[in-house]
Amino acid sequence: MRLYIDDLREGLLIAFAAIRANKMRSVLTAIGIFIGILSVTLMGTAIEGLNRAFNKSIAAIGADVLYVQKWPWGGGGDWWLIRNRKDIKIEHARAIQRQAELVRGVSPVTGTSRNVKYERKIIENAVIVGTNDEFVETSNVNVALGRFMTAMEVSGGRPVCVLGSEIAEGLFPNESPMGKSVKVGGYPYRVLGVLEKQGSFLGIQSLDNRVYVPINRFFKEFKSFRGGGIEVWVKAASLESLEETKEEIRGILRKVRRVSPKQPDDFAINQQDIFIQAFNQIGAVVAGFGLFITGLSLFVGGIGIMNIMFVSVTERTREIGVRKAIGAPRRSILIQFLIEAAALSLIGGLLGVIVAFPLTLVIDNVLPTAMPINVVAIALFVSVLVGIISGFLPAFRASRMDPVDALRYE
Amino acid sequence: MNDGTHAMSILIRLQNIKKMYQMGSEEVHALRGLNVEIKKNEYVAIMGPSGSGKSTLMNIIGCLDTPSSGMYELNGTNVSDMNDNQLARVRNKEIGFVFQTFNLLARSDVLHNVELPLIYGGVGGGERKRLARESIARVGLTDRAHHKPNELSGGQRQRVAIARALVTHPSILLADEPTGNLDSKTGDEIMGLFDVLHKEGNTIIIVTHEEEIAAHAHRRIRIRDGHIEHDEPVTDRRIIHHDIAASA
Numbered sequence: 001m002r003l004y005i006d007d008l009r010e011g012l013l014i015a016f017a018a019i020r021a022n023k024m025r026s027v028l029t030a031i032g033i034f035i036g037i038l039s040v041t042l043m044g045t046a047i048e049g050l051n052r053a054f055n056k057s058i059a060a061i062g063a064d065v066l067y068v069q070k071w072p073w074g075g076g077g078d079w080w081l082i083r084n085r086k087d088i089k090i091e092h093a094r095a096i097q098r099q100a101e102l103v104r105g106v107s108p109v110t111g112t113s114r115n116v117k118y119e120r121k122i123i124e125n126a127v128i129v130g131t132n133d134e135f136v137e138t139s140n141v142n143v144a145l146g147r148f149m150t151a152m153e154v155s156g157g158r159p160v161c162v163l164g165s166e167i168a169e170g171l172f173p174n175e176s177p178m179g180k181s182v183k184v185g186g187y188p189y190r191v192l193g194v195l196e197k198q199g200s201f202l203g204i205q206s207l208d209n210r211v212y213v214p215i216n217r218f219f220k221e222f223k224s225f226r227g228g229g230i231e232v233w234v235k236a237a238s239l240e241s242l243e244e245t246k247e248e249i250r251g252i253l254r255k256v257r258r259v260s261p262k263q264p265d266d267f268a269i270n271q272q273d274i275f276i277q278a279f280n281q282i283g284a285v286v287a288g289f290g291l292f293i294t295g296l297s298l299f300v301g302g303i304g305i306m307n308i309m310f311v312s313v314t315e316r317t318r319e320i321g322v323r324k325a326i327g328a329p330r331r332s333i334l335i336q337f338l339i340e341a342a343a344l345s346l347i348g349g350l351l352g353v354i355v356a357f358p359l360t361l362v363i364d365n366v367l368p369t370a371m372p373i374n375v376v377a378i379a380l381f382v383s384v385l386v387g388i389i390s391g392f393l394p395a396f397r398a399s400r401m402d403p404v405d406a407l408r409y410e
Numbered sequence: 411m412n413d414g415t416h417a418m419s420i421l422i423r424l425q426n427i428k429k430m431y432q433m434g435s436e437e438v439h440a441l442r443g444l445n446v447e448i449k450k451n452e453y454v455a456i457m458g459p460s461g462s463g464k465s466t467l468m469n470i471i472g473c474l475d476t477p478s479s480g481m482y483e484l485n486g487t488n489v490s491d492m493n494d495n496q497l498a499r500v501r502n503k504e505i506g507f508v509f510q511t512f513n514l515l516a517r518s519d520v521l522h523n524v525e526l527p528l529i530y531g532g533v534g535g536g537e538r539k540r541l542a543r544e545s546i547a548r549v550g551l552t553d554r555a556h557h558k559p560n561e562l563s564g565g566q567r568q569r570v571a572i573a574r575a576l577v578t579h580p581s582i583l584l585a586d587e588p589t590g591n592l593d594s595k596t597g598d599e600i601m602g603l604f605d606v607l608h609k610e611g612n613t614i615i616i617v618t619h620e621e622e623i624a625a626h627a628h629r630r631i632r633i634r635d636g637h638i639e640h641d642e643p644v645t646d647r648r649i650i651h652h653d654i655a656a657s658a
């Protein structure tokens with residue numbers, strides 16, 4: 001035991017002396033490992049970010065919510081057939097509202113983009129969402145300030161709105177937006193409240209960059225993205241009864257849309273699991289790509305380390321001879337060079353982690369995340385492992401050197 | 411009984427030692443059947459022309475190399491057919507090497523160089539430092555303990571090498587032309603140190619070309635072409651009365 005500890009300590013001392021003596025060479029050698037560890041760390045961080053975004057933006061909306069839409073999530077089906085489906089209309093939402101029993105909330109949802117103005121401040125191409133009072137239920141958003149629209153305001157098509165947090169911050173940096181009149185696409189709307197910050201998903205669609213208005217008003221003043229089409233968000237009575245709710249809604253819709261029994265549905269009832277699958281696919285692509293880059297650069301880095309270790313062993317043939325002459329067993333020589341290779345590789349790994357850190361802060365801007373500590377630990381472990389594996393052959397050769405030959409080496 | 415004590419005091423027993431190198435199709439016979447016995451506390455000079463086999467013999471005695479045939483008994487143990495790791499252990503415990511070119515580790519200071527055999531011998535931290543400092547003191551370099559080899563003179567480097575050789579209290583001190591890279595005055599100092607070490611009870615074997623160096627020894631073995639030509643006591647001994655501490 002004592003011997004091993006001293007071997008390790010001696011190995012470390014020599015390794016760092018050797019690396020210090022060949023700084024440039026060592027750093028160049030470590031570049032491959034550096035890139036590998038950089039990519040594995042960034043990838044880990046990105047995946048962590050995807051997970052967080054997923055949990056925050058998607059799970060927050062609720063796994064117990066069904067989305068009645070023309071298009072099924074995750075693709076599939078005949079594009080032309082789907083394209084030619086009748087739009088989902090507000091009547092369909094009303095039918096569900098009237099007939100469905102296994103539901104806690106039903107919101108027709110539609111949207112477009114318009115500029116939003118308050119005094120001199122303007123936010124261009126904000127998403128304007130037309131919906132009803134039950135949206136608080138179906139979207140799981142919380143109101144941070146003020147209140148959401150009421151059923152009365154929705155049915156009366158009142159010119160009132162609720163702002164997403166980003167819009168509120170943008171238009172009202174220094175004052176309360178409550179009760180102020182903003183111009184949405186040129187029409188005046190009174191601000192009822194502000195929603196809690198939701199965060200963005202994948203940096204593509206920010207849920208905070210939205211203005212919510214009564215859907216009846218929406219139809220008067222705007223035209224939705226997809227002609228007259230809307231979608232309907234339905235919150236199930238419970239997560240457990242989600243499938244039954246889905247069947248109930250299916251029946252209602254088939255009836256109001258007059259789908260004959262032999263025909264397939266001419267609408268899609270989407271739910272989170274499809275999104276989860278799509279999400280997992282994105283995660284798998286990111287992971288696969290990252291692993292490929294990582295594997296490749298670690299492989300190249302490993303070869304570089306092996307190469308430089310052969311050089312190091314040859315350069316220090318005499319030293320190996322001396323150590324053997326004074327009684328170093330093969331094991332000690334082997335350990336010494338393995339440690340040197342591992343240390344070289346670890347330098348690359350540490351640099352990778354150090355450089356990755358500020359880059360993860362950049363990622364954090366797009367995709368809220370943090371460098372997971374286990375990824376750091378794995379990255380450093382992997383770099384040591386690569387060093388040991390690629391240092392093995394040179395170290396083995398050193399350990400088997402004949403002491404007399406080694407001492408005679410010029 | 412008498413025989414027993416005699417056998418006990420024999421440190422090195424070489425019987426019909428041969429060493430042959432294969433150079434392509436050609437066989438080089440470096441040693442052609444040597445018989446030598448060396449007792450404890452002997453002081454032996456091995457001489458002979460270049461290529462006669464002196465270093466080969468030293469390497470075998472020092473367990474750096476194994477003979478092609480013959481028997482080598484060190485301290486009553488047959489070492490001629492030990493494996494690599496066993497030989498490493500014997501070298502660590504029983505042998506102290508001093509080389510012509512010093513062979514110190516350039517990146518380590520004096521203390522660490524001297525500690526090294528103890529590290530491989532498994533001697534723990536505190537004890538190791540103590541033994542190393544003691545050994546450094548014996549060669550008069552206490553105030554240089556934290557210098558790197560390139561900050562020392564040739565003579566001082568060779569002293570460090572001697573301290574390293576002595577630190578494990580080995581049975582034999584082997585020196586292959588230890589003064590070969592030193593000027594004659596420094597060489598004399600080193601030889602003076604060997605004389606003192608011999609007086610303190612060490613067994614010393616030195617390879618040298620120079621009669622003057624050989625004159626320090628008590629016994630001279632002359633080798634020619636892989637054979638022992640002469641093996642005789644030294645009559646014209648040269649003794650330097652040397653004060654180690656003063657010369658440091």
Ligand SMILES: Nc1ncnc2c1ncn2[C@@H]1O[C@H](COP(=O)(O)OP(=O)(O)OP(=O)(O)O)[C@@H](O)[C@H]1O
Nearest residue numbers: 431433438439440459460461462463464465466467
């Ligand atoms: N590894 C080897 N391969 C082949 N031949 C060798 C090898 N080592 C030594 N020899 C040969 O063995 C013979 C003895 O060599 P050795 O080194 O023992 O001579 P030496 O007496 O020490 O000479 P010098 O005084 O020049 O150091 C020489 O002929 C040498 O060429």
Ligand SMILES: [Mg+2]
Nearest residue numbers: 464465466586
């Ligand atoms: Mg020689």
